Amino acid sequence: MGSYVTTLIPLGIPxxxxxxxxxxxxxxxxxxxxxxxxxxxxxxxxxxxxxxxCLCLWLVFLPLYLTCRRQAS
Structure with missing residues (x-):
């Protein structure tokens, strides 16, 4: 049970x-x-x-989206 949780949490966040x-x-x-x-x-x-x-390059596109989102609002 513990190994499923430790696998799903890092995958669930992205x-x-x-x-x-x-x-x-x-x-x-x-x-x-x-x-x-x-x-x-x-x-x-x-x-x-x-x-x-974001699905392909999460580490690049998430901060980029958050920055562009702030400018769009």
């Missing part, structure tokens, strides 16, 4: 934050203030793009 980012980015988009980031030809503004980026 996956939970991906779900939260998708929900939050969707709410911002519905209200007309999308969370936006652009660097060269890379543009992040859709909720699915934020969630996918």
């Amino acid at each position: 996956f939970g934050s991906v779900g939260w980012i998708y929900q939050d980015a969707s709410a911002h988009a519905r209200h007309g203030t999308p969370v936006y980031f652009s660097a060269g030809s890379i543009e992040l503004s859709k909720p699915a793009t934020w969630a996918l980026g």
Whole structure:
């Protein structure tokens, strides 16, 4: 039982934050203030793009999303 908990908690935090980012980015988009980031030809503004980026590179995209979210509000 203990080994399941020690495995699920480290996996639950990133996956939970991906779900939260998708929900939050969707709410911002519905209200007309999308969370936006652009660097060269890379543009992040859709909720699915934020969630996918966070799913692939959580350590990079979570702080980036939080920073861009603050600027969108």
